[in-house]
Amino acid sequence: xxxxxxxxxxxxxxxxxxxxxxxxxxxxxxxxxxxxxxxxxxxxxxxxxxxxxxxxxxxxxxxxxxxxxxxxxxxxxxxxxxxxxxxxxxxxxxxxxxxxxxxxxxxxxxxxxxxxxxxxxxxxxxxxxxxxxxxxxxxxxxxxxxxxxxxxxxxxxxxxxxxxxxxxxxxxxxxxxxxxxxxxxxxxxxxxxxxxxxxxxxxxxxxxxxxxxxxxxxxxxxxxxxxxxxxxxxxxxxxxxxxxxxxxxxxxxxxxxxxxxxxxxxxxxxxxxxxxxxxxxxxxxxxxxxxxxxxxxxxxxxxxxxxxxxxxxxxxxxxxxxxxxxxxxxxxxxxxxxxxxxxxxxxxxxxxxxxxxxxxxxxxxxxxxxxxxxxxxxxxxxxxxxxxxxxxxxxxxxxxxxxxxxxxxxxxxxxxxxxxxxxxxxxxxxxxxxxxxxxxxxxxxxxxxxxxxxxxxxx
Amino acid sequence: xxxxxxxxxxxxxxxxxxxxxxxxxxxxxxxxxxxxxxxxxxxxxxxxxxxxxxxxxxxxxxxxxxxxxxxxxxxxxxxxxxxxxxxxxxxxxxxxxxxxxxxxxxxxxxxxxxxxxxxxxxxxxxxxxxxxxxxxxxxxxxxxxxxxxxxxxxxxxxxxxxxxxxxxxxxxxxxxxxxxxxxxxxxxxxxxxxxxxxxxxxxxxxxxxxxxxxxxxxxxxxxxxxxxxxxxxxxxxxxxxxxxxxxxxxxxxxxxxxxxxxxxxxxxxxxxxxxxxxxxxxxxxxxxxxxxxxxxxxxxxxxxxxxxxxxxxxxxxxxxxxxxxxxxxxxxxxxxxxxxxxxxxxxxxxxxxxxxxxxxxxxxxxxxxxxxxxxxxxxxxxx
Numbered sequence: 051x052x053x054x055x056x057x058x059x060x061x062x063x064x065x066x067x068x069x070x071x072x073x074x075x076x077x078x079x080x081x082x083x084x085x086x087x088x089x090x091x092x093x094x095x096x097x098x099x100x101x102x103x104x105x106x107x108x109x110x111x112x113x114x115x116x117x118x119x120x121x122x123x124x125x126x127x128x129x130x131x132x133x134x135x136x137x138x139x140x141x142x143x144x145x146x147x148x149x150x151x152x153x154x155x156x157x158x159x160x161x162x163x164x165x166x167x168x169x170x171x172x173x174x175x176x177x178x179x180x181x182x183x184x185x186x187x188x189x190x191x192x193x194x195x196x197x198x199x200x201x202x203x204x205x206x207x208x209x210x211x212x213x214x215x216x217x218x219x220x221x222x223x224x225x226x227x228x229x230x231x232x233x234x235x236x237x238x239x240x241x242x243x244x245x246x247x248x249x250x251x252x253x254x255x256x257x258x259x260x261x262x263x264x265x266x267x268x269x270x271x272x273x274x275x276x277x278x279x280x281x282x283x284x285x286x287x288x289x290x291x292x293x294x295x296x297x298x299x300x301x302x303x304x305x306x307x308x309x310x311x312x313x314x315x316x317x318x319x320x321x322x323x324x325x326x327x328x329x330x331x332x333x334x335x336x337x338x339x340x341x342x343x344x345x346x347x348x349x350x351x352x353x354x355x356x357x358x359x360x361x362x363x364x365x366x367x368x369x370x371x372x373x374x375x376x377x378x379x380x381x382x383x384x385x386x387x388x389x390x391x392x393x394x395x396x397x398x399x400x401x402x403x404x405x406x407x408x409x410x411x412x413x414x415x416x417x418x419x420x421x422x423x424x425x426x427x428x429x430x431x432x433x434x435x436x437x438x439x440x441x442x443x444x445x446x447x448x449x450x451x452x453x454x455x456x457x458x459x460x461x462x463x464x465x466x467x468x469x470x471x472x473x474x475x476x477x478x479x480x481x482x483x484x485x486x487x488x489x490x491x492x493x494x495x496x497x498x499x500x501x502x503x504x505x506x507x508x509x
Numbered sequence: 510x511x512x513x514x515x516x517x518x519x520x521x522x523x524x525x526x527x528x529x530x531x532x533x534x535x536x537x538x539x540x541x542x543x544x545x546x547x548x549x550x551x552x553x554x555x556x557x558x559x560x561x562x563x564x565x566x567x568x569x570x571x572x573x574x575x576x577x578x579x580x581x582x583x584x585x586x587x588x589x590x591x592x593x594x595x596x597x598x599x600x601x602x603x604x605x606x607x608x609x610x611x612x613x614x615x616x617x618x619x620x621x622x623x624x625x626x627x628x629x630x631x632x633x634x635x636x637x638x639x640x641x642x643x644x645x646x647x648x649x650x651x652x653x654x655x656x657x658x659x660x661x662x663x664x665x666x667x668x669x670x671x672x673x674x675x676x677x678x679x680x681x682x683x684x685x686x687x688x689x690x691x692x693x694x695x696x697x698x699x700x701x702x703x704x705x706x707x708x709x710x711x712x713x714x715x716x717x718x719x720x721x722x723x724x725x726x727x728x729x730x731x732x733x734x735x736x737x738x739x740x741x742x743x744x745x746x747x748x749x750x751x752x753x754x755x756x757x758x759x760x761x762x763x764x765x766x767x768x769x770x771x772x773x774x775x776x777x778x779x780x781x782x783x784x785x786x787x788x789x790x791x792x793x794x795x796x797x798x799x800x801x802x803x804x805x806x807x808x809x810x811x812x813x814x815x816x817x818x819x820x821x822x823x824x825x826x827x828x829x830x831x832x833x834x835x836x837x838x839x840x841x842x843x844x845x846x847x848x849x850x851x852x853x854x855x856x857x858x859x860x861x862x863x864x865x866x867x868x869x870x871x872x873x874x875x876x877x878x879x880x881x882x883x884x885x886x887x888x889x890x891x892x
Contacts, residue, residue, distance in 0.1 A: 406787060409791065411783070509797065
């Protein structure tokens, strides 16, 4: 049985309804996917505009919500940073749908590997059991694991605009309209809720007074109960002098996307390209680190409590970004109650796309949209259908932003800085970043099984 | 959904960690629903089923922990006869922290003034194995152990006691004459009494009656021995005023001052943040209600609550995240971390900070047994 053309579309339709496809179709799909993925480098080149997504973890109905909020494939160009499977109840449907979309629209969706795309991890965290339950044998799990071995390890997004054009979407209820920056200002960050309503904006050069309050009142996620937000007492001298922040460079650097983070064995992106990735995720080494590491408020490198990968501090990120001409690292891997979290003066961001993770954590999810640099296009349609940002598009990034490294007013809103970091003292213009925040799909549409497979709480 | 429902105490209490009192540890087909005559409705039956499911989860979690080496408890699997499913590392870690935290407080109590007899009352004990573990660990300490639970739970426990020689051989007393052999109990027995180990078949609410009905007699409960009351996910299922009355019965009637008495609670906290709200709503869908969670949402409320019961000499509280970090030695942390790769740290932190251990005491006499026992145990500053 072939799964080309209309068969593929049929499979997509079936999977969109959260119904598994037959085993022979899975085999065929996985074969085709491998043929496609083997042609990709370890670091896939992706052009903006692109919507970057974090962990999905088998939360199929929330993935559907993600597509509703972010636009459908192929209208929106997507980059998923791994962890498609495990934990949720629909790893199989979620991964196979993404894989079908990849085979059907290879240039409109990029999948990179997460640490859960591994034989060992999936046998502990649910995907293996799910395949066994749904097919009666481990064959499908085996096919999927073979695909995992071919997934790229990272992606490099180029051509992202330095600033956003404001959407003309409505202002969210809780947002203080007076707190939004002047419409003419260069918008560096904008956060929208699932209905495309503006929750807050952050202007690149505005004094911070004008745009902190909105976050304070509109961010739906109260302060995260996870590890206390590290204090950001200002990064005086932390690498801010190392960058040539002169007027000669006014475009944004590239954005590296990777599931976990950096590795002490990797100082250039070219070294990632040299890895032999077509294998099970090793227990140590560069490939393992890229999928397992986490940024942390430390200097240099530290041991990870996960037992794989490393912790790395702001100095490591700034040095790596400078050396590789990056303006930002986007990564996933860690639950963030607010859906996203920028750290280290916005040199790295965690994007988390599994709302109410494990149906238990109560968090919101986010996706990150990077617009296209306007140097050759002018206006790029966000083909988001009728939903989303009220038809707003990405307008040209204005590339002549003045040097704003002179230390803008300190951001006095703790909650804002807890999510956004302090972007006033970046060494390199980051891309304009639009975060769309969304909650879990409504319970009734989720079709949760009556019997939970695990003990959720201690009783 | 369940605001209008009155919690079925019987089934809720059965859901403590101990594991399922029914349908396990006895062959299928034996009668185990006879007790359901009291107001049994379809909704009760459904609730029973839901809770039975969580019971099996809880018992399985414990066995999972034991089999993976988190906990040493040779008795856990005697009460959980189904094949054990391996739990997620996150849950194993949480079960470990909970059990070892309570072990710490109990151990410190038993090793303080070792010559003094000690009494432990486990509320809603279910299939808890603590008595048997303590017998192994402190063979020479004079411990009088009491478990209180509903007849369904105590009957199931006695069936297991009768079945397993490893259990009933532990019942012989250090000092006194041979205790009754549980094998001699009638098949439907729900109580067991001996100088060291007592199983009381009792609805805890009967200790909170409003009228002048005297509190039920609890055989072998000594009114003057220093006593530790344990509530591991038990009192949380009762209404706050009922809990107060139960505590008053213990502190004023069963063991009046100056008998030293302490209470150790293990239960969830922080119902009002995103995780807490999700927890409440998820548990409601399983027909599990936690009435005092909203009454005592934070550590400070837990301390205040203990004070109000009359634990006037000390009240302490810490969430289990703090306990993992502060109570567990570095070597032990390393050992536990090495058992399984844990890829859920953020979630683990969330989970652990939503459960607490709170402990308070009234020392009464000159010995200051509880103050001495727990003076080195760190509590959380904030909250």
